[in-house]
Amino acid sequence: MPEGASLGDPKLKAESARKAFEQEFERFARFRAGVSAESGLTLNSAEALERELSELRTRHTGKKSELASVKKLIGRVAPEERASFGQLVQQIEAEITRGVEEAEAALLAFINDARRERERIDVTLPGRRPRRGHIHPVTLVRERIEDIFVSLGYIVEDDREIETDFYNFTALNIPENHPARDPLDTFYTTTGLALRSQTSTVQIHAMQRRGVPVRMIAPGRVFRRDTPDATHNPMFFQVEGLCVDRGITMAHLKGTITEFVHRMFGPETRTRFRPSYFPFTEPSAEVDYSCFKCGGRGCRICKGSGWIELGGSGMVHPNVLSAVGVDAEEFTGFAFGLGIDRMCGLMYSLDDIRLLFENDVRFLEQFN
Amino acid sequence: MNISYNWLRELTGVGLKPRALAERLTMLGLAVDGVHERGDDFLLEIDLTSNRPDCLSHLGVAREVAVEHGGALRMPAAVPSKMEGRAGDFTAVEIEDEDLCPRYAGRVVRGVQIGPSPEWLVKRLEVIGQRAINNVADITNYVMHEMGQPLHAFDLQKLSEHRIVVRRARSGERLRTLDGVDRELQTQMLVIADASRAVALAGIMGGEETEISNETRDVLIESAYFDPSSVRRTARALGLHTEASYRFERGTDYEGVLRAQERAVALICELAGGAATEDAIDVYPRKIEPQRVSLRPSRVEALTGLRVETSEMRRILSALGFIERAQPQTFEPEPSLRDGVLEMMPAGLHTTLSFTSPTWRVDIEREEDLVEEVARHAGYDGIAALLPPTASAGEYQPREIKKRALRRQLTAFGYDEAINFSFIESTSGERLDPIPKFATLIDADAEEDERAFVTLTNPIIEGMTRMRPTLLQGLLQSVRRNFNHGTRNVRLFETGIVFAARKGEGELPFEREALALVATGGAVEEGRAGDARELDFYDLKGAVEAAVDAMGLPALSFAPVSARHLRVGQAAVIMTGGQTEIGTIGRLSEEISAEFKFRQPVYVAELDLAALLEQKETPALYTPLSRFPSVVRDLSLLTNRRTSLSEMLAAIRELELENLSSAQLVDVYEGANLPEGKRSVTLRLEYRAEDRTLRDEEADEMHTRVVQKLAEKFGAEQRV
Numbered sequence A: 001m002p003e004g005a006s007l008g009d010p011k012l013k014a015e016s017a018r019k020a021f022e023q024e025f026e027r028f029a030r031f032r033a034g035v036s037a038e039s040g041l042t043l044n045s046a047e048a049l050e051r052e053l054s055e056l057r058t059r060h061t062g063k064k065s066e067l068a069s070v071k072k073l074i075g076r077v078a079p080e081e082r083a084s085f086g087q088l089v090q091q092i093e094a095e096i097t098r099g100v101e102e103a104e105a106a107l108l109a110f111i112n113d114a115r116r117e118r119e120r121i122d123v124t125l126p127g128r129r130p131r132r133g134h135i136h137p138v139t140l141v142r143e144r145i146e147d148i149f150v151s152l153g154y155i156v157e158d159d160r161e162i163e164t165d166f167y168n169f170t171a172l173n174i175p176e177n178h179p180a181r182d183p184l185d186t187f188y189t190t191t192g193l194a195l196r197s198q199t200s201t202v203q204i205h206a207m208q209r210r211g212v213p214v215r216m217i218a219p220g221r222v223f224r225r226d227t228p229d230a231t232h233n234p235m236f237f238q239v240e241g242l243c244v245d246r247g248i249t250m251a252h253l254k255g256t257i258t259e260f261v262h263r264m265f266g267p268e269t270r271t272r273f274r275p276s277y278f279p280f281t282e283p284s285a286e287v288d289y290s291c292f293k294c295g296g297r298g299c300r301i302c303k304g305s306g307w308i309e310l311g312g313s314g315m316v317h318p319n320v321l322s323a324v325g326v327d328a329e330e331f332t333g334f335a336f337g338l339g340i341d342r343m344c345g346l347m348y349s350l351d352d353i354r355l356l357f358e359n360d361v362r363f364l365e366q367f368n
Numbered sequence B: 001m002n003i004s005y006n007w008l009r010e011l012t013g014v015g016l017k018p019r020a021l022a023e024r025l026t027m028l029g030l031a032v033d034g035v036h037e038r039g040d041d042f043l044l045e046i047d048l049t050s051n052r053p054d055c056l057s058h059l060g061v062a063r064e065v066a067v068e069h070g071g072a073l074r075m076p077a078a079v080p081s082k083m084e085g086r087a088g089d090f091t092a093v094e095i096e097d098e099d100l101c102p103r104y105a106g107r108v109v110r111g112v113q114i115g116p117s118p119e120w121l122v123k124r125l126e127v128i129g130q131r132a133i134n135n136v137a138d139i140t141n142y143v144m145h146e147m148g149q150p151l152h153a154f155d156l157q158k159l160s161e162h163r164i165v166v167r168r169a170r171s172g173e174r175l176r177t178l179d180g181v182d183r184e185l186q187t188q189m190l191v192i193a194d195a196s197r198a199v200a201l202a203g204i205m206g207g208e209e210t211e212i213s214n215e216t217r218d219v220l221i222e223s224a225y226f227d228p229s230s231v232r233r234t235a236r237a238l239g240l241h242t243e244a245s246y247r248f249e250r251g252t253d254y255e256g257v258l259r260a261q262e263r264a265v266a267l268i269c270e271l272a273g274g275a276a277t278e279d280a281i282d283v284y285p286r287k288i289e290p291q292r293v294s295l296r297p298s299r300v301e302a303l304t305g306l307r308v309e310t311s312e313m314r315r316i317l318s319a320l321g322f323i324e325r326a327q328p329q330t331f332e333p334e335p336s337l338r339d340g341v342l343e344m345m346p347a348g349l350h351t352t353l354s355f356t357s358p359t360w361r362v363d364i365e366r367e368e369d370l371v372e373e374v375a376r377h378a379g380y381d382g383i384a385a386l387l388p389p390t391a392s393a394g395e396y397q398p399r400e401i402k403k404r405a406l407r408r409q410l411t412a413f414g415y416d417e418a419i420n421f422s423f424i425e426s427t428s429g430e431r432l433d434p435i436p437k438f439a440t441l442i443d444a445d446a447e448e449d450e451r452a453f454v455t456l457t458n459p460i461i462e463g464m465t466r467m468r469p470t471l472l473q474g475l476l477q478s479v480r481r482n483f484n485h486g487t488r489n490v491r492l493f494e495t496g497i498v499f500a501a502r503k504g505e506g507e508l509p510f511e512r513e514a515l516a517l518v519a520t521g522g523a524v525e526e527g528r529a530g531d532a533r534e535l536d537f538y539d540l541k542g543a544v545e546a547a548v549d550a551m552g553l554p555a556l557s558f559a560p561v562s563a564r565h566l567r568v569g570q571a572a573v574i575m576t577g578g579q580t581e582i583g584t585i586g587r588l589s590e591e592i593s594a595e596f597k598f599r600q601p602v603y604v605a606e607l608d609l610a611a612l613l614e615q616k617e618t619p620a621l622y623t624p625l626s627r628f629p630s631v632v633r634d635l636s637l638l639t640n641r642r643t644s645l646s647e648m649l650a651a652i653r654e655l656e657l658e659n660l661s662s663a664q665l666v667d668v669y670e671g672a673n674l675p676e677g678k679r680s681v682t683l684r685l686e687y688r689a690e691d692r693t694l695r696d697e698e699a700d701e702m703h704t705r706v707v708q709k710l711a712e713k714f715g716a717e718q719r720v
Ligand SMILES: [Zn+2]
Pocket: A291, A292, A293, A294, A295, A296, A297, A298, A299, A300, A301, A302, A303, A304, A306, A307
């Protein structure tokens, strides 16, 4: 004990309060520099320690603490000692606060880390969402065709799937004995009606409805008695096009198809028109476009020729125009018929077009 | 059509390489599908269009190739080396049915020696895929491939009375054809007969009894022109299609009959020996007039956009065998008014060229055909590519925009778009209730033949004769197929035409666009974060509602219903405008599930899409947002399970509470702790005045009336 033991009583008390704190704080002191991985603490034990630590602080610095009662003894200290006594008390209080705060900060850091670890998620799990469905590839191609022709000023038309002889054949200049009328090729109902074998039927309906001039396309289902195999279906989709006006020539047919092909398959695609035969057009032309896979050098898709058949076309036959009361001297027009499934099959490299109508989800899922 | 490159070159003298020749032919409209090396020759496979039977021969193809060089062909020699006697000394020809046989020529070669053909002939036939038989048979085959005229050789000595009668078959008459099949003939079939019996099917196949054999000494060479449709009918009726019938039914050259016969007879004399008769018996009672057709040169440009000199048009047509009939006729051009401007045709264009069509060109009928001839040979490549002058604005189908919204919304809800065939099996789909529009037509309880199914006479897939009255049959089969492949989560939708017959004779069937959905399996995509849950009725209903919403159409209403294909208690009728029934939705019945071997719940819906789309779009109209707060009261009720939410909401609406701004479902609870047959329904009622803040007491007063009403009407007890 230093000198002035008479005054030493409050000082001793202060020292004893410091000692009491140091004793209790001893087990926390090791955390002051930070909680190490080897500390063996868990989130729960750290939280408990943190609670105890805050209680410890209250006990040693709170209103009812020993230190608080020591402060009140200042009146008993000799005036000349008061300054140093005051300093001592402040110093003890600062020590306690610093020790507790350092340990507390370290514990909290540990606790926060541990909590975040506990709430860590696997960010690589697939996101939660409803399954997305898919539009049928035939529809995707059809929509694209419609978009292109609508932007070129065409009206989209459709009509019946079961047709009379007149619309399916006669008006299209398909003569009585033409093989297309044969029940080997065309489906008939028990009442003698035909399942339309080409969407050209819509040409007739459209000209009857709208008169001429007219520009229209008609995408739709058609039926032909083909046994299903990798390249045939008894039902498929076709788009018919018709443009009738004054002064329309094959040059307009060529320009229109070329424009369509550029937009559909890319501007580098070339087209080829070669003479062909269809009852409803004269002159007629088969349209080929340069293979999009090989660019025309020849590959499996184009069977080595560099060209892929797009469909039939030609100048509307005068008999077709007169079937709907249009003067073939005043008006000329072109028409074309393109296979949608066929385009679809080629664009997506389908090896078996029967898949188009089997609705296997594993197949449908592949299209966007 | 198979063409030998060497053979073609002999006829034309054109020295193009095989691939270049193939390219030229393709661009002339004779599409070459393949070029194959065959020894020192090449085989060209030509995919001919049905209008060009004249090109079913080397000569025909050669004509096309030669146009560029003026059409000159090196015709093979056709003078028999030895001739004696007149044909009439050895045979006779009579045509009884000249409607089916306008021309028949017979010529005899006597003293032939039947044996193998020389190597050059065998090889030439082999290149084009023909099998050699004996010299005489090979020669008839060779000449057919050379000139396009089918020929037949009879053993003259086996013909009863050595004569030919061309007539319709007699009732019950039989003929054993060269393929060894004994055939019963029908009386509309044309036959070649001798004095006593049929010896050949005219234009199709010879008979076995009069066939050339090694012992044959005298042959009768038939060259004829048969009515194309008669040959087609007979060939089809007998299912007997030959190289000869293929040509006759498309149309042969009636003026080429003698030329081909002479060529064959000359070859027989050369290769099989013997002496030909000096002439043929040529029965040709009524000369067929060749087609006359005229061309205004201006039409070429008007139709094709090609500028071709009139002299060039003449050159092309003449090289193709068209004979110009007279000097061009000049006509006074009618001035035409176009866009109000008087247009005169340039001088020299107002002429008409008139031609006699070559007799081998059965396809030429009118001016446009000549335009095509000119354009083909001037070259389609020379046609410019122009867009037509702008005219009207484009337009989608009126309902397409809505249907696109429908497709996008349903795919967002996990539905894949399906497309099924329009025909289904003849006995299927009967127990699936159709859309209401068809309900009376296709009444499942009616007798089979009373029901208005549309039926095909000639299906291509066995049994698939019924035009679908419902889309569900196809979709359920698609579900089955997916299950078979191990896919258990399936959501599909389809839009398409469904069919029902009209009762009236000759009336067109009903065609109605429908929308159908099918859903089964998990509600959440597998393999993702989140809890698994099975799809239920409300998932499907939600998809339908969302689709209708996406189309901007008024909300649908639903009411319990009993439908043949839906499970009792989980079936609803779908209505527009609160009353017009347009479809059904629900869980597939146990019976139909069993039929398809489904072992998990399957939910289906089918709607009359046409009726749905006929509705007016709900206009988007702004309603001012209320400036005053509302009072919200939740109300939990213990009710009978059979009391539907819509009944309860309707009862609340009946009160016509002015300040009840909304009443909606919060929760439905059914659990073991509730009394049997009861459920707990929690509703949220929102009270609001437009012009002031509602006082609590006012809300309480209205709320009490709601509680009382529900208690009175349904015995609903308020739970606390
Ligand atoms: Zn290619």
